[in-house]
Amino acid sequence: AQTVTQSQPEMSVQEAETVTLSCTYDTSESDYYLFWYKQPPSRQMILVIRQEAYKQQNATENRFSVNFQKAAKSFSLKISDSQLGDAAMYFCAYRSADNNNDMRFGAGTRLTVKP
């Protein structure tokens, strides 16, 4: 079964600095999707970025980018120029391209942004 591991329960970053959140996953599949979701105190999960496993190019969305290492099964999120509004729980998630109804989430990383 696929599992997702986020080894950093908590991280903090100074405003305007850069932070990287780690995620590793375990799968025997070759085709899948990876996601980072943000969950602020309002509880609503917000999609940050999505990566298709068959694409070698790392996904980027404005200040958010990923470092996708397929062989190492690693999918880290880099947040540049951190803002106070980035403070939230961040969840890494995996979804198979075959069994695409079951999205597996990690336990989350709580990001604090210091002014």
Add this chain to the structure above:
Amino acid sequence: ETGVTQSPTHLIKTRGQQVTLRCSSQSGHNTVSWYQQALGQGPQFIFQYYREEENGRGNFPPRFSGLQFPNYSSELNVNALELDDSALYLCASSLGRSDTQYFGPGTRLTVL
């Protein structure tokens, strides 16, 4: 364009009771997935509905059941509530089964 909405926001029930949670999918989305998020944990997949049919189920007992209606809105029903059912229940909709899921704000269920 209206996003995913859920009702109610909060709910308090006692052990043994039954509960129904509701989700309205984003306009144009025909797929709804439900997740349970216990405190301090990541969401866990309960089941998914695609065009009114169940399309996959996670490791949850049969007392967790669901429906999807012709307008693609959905309900999650939980019978014989247990204390461990206390959690945030999240609904997510997508254009299709393999598309990106967009989440609602969740329903916080407390079982006493």
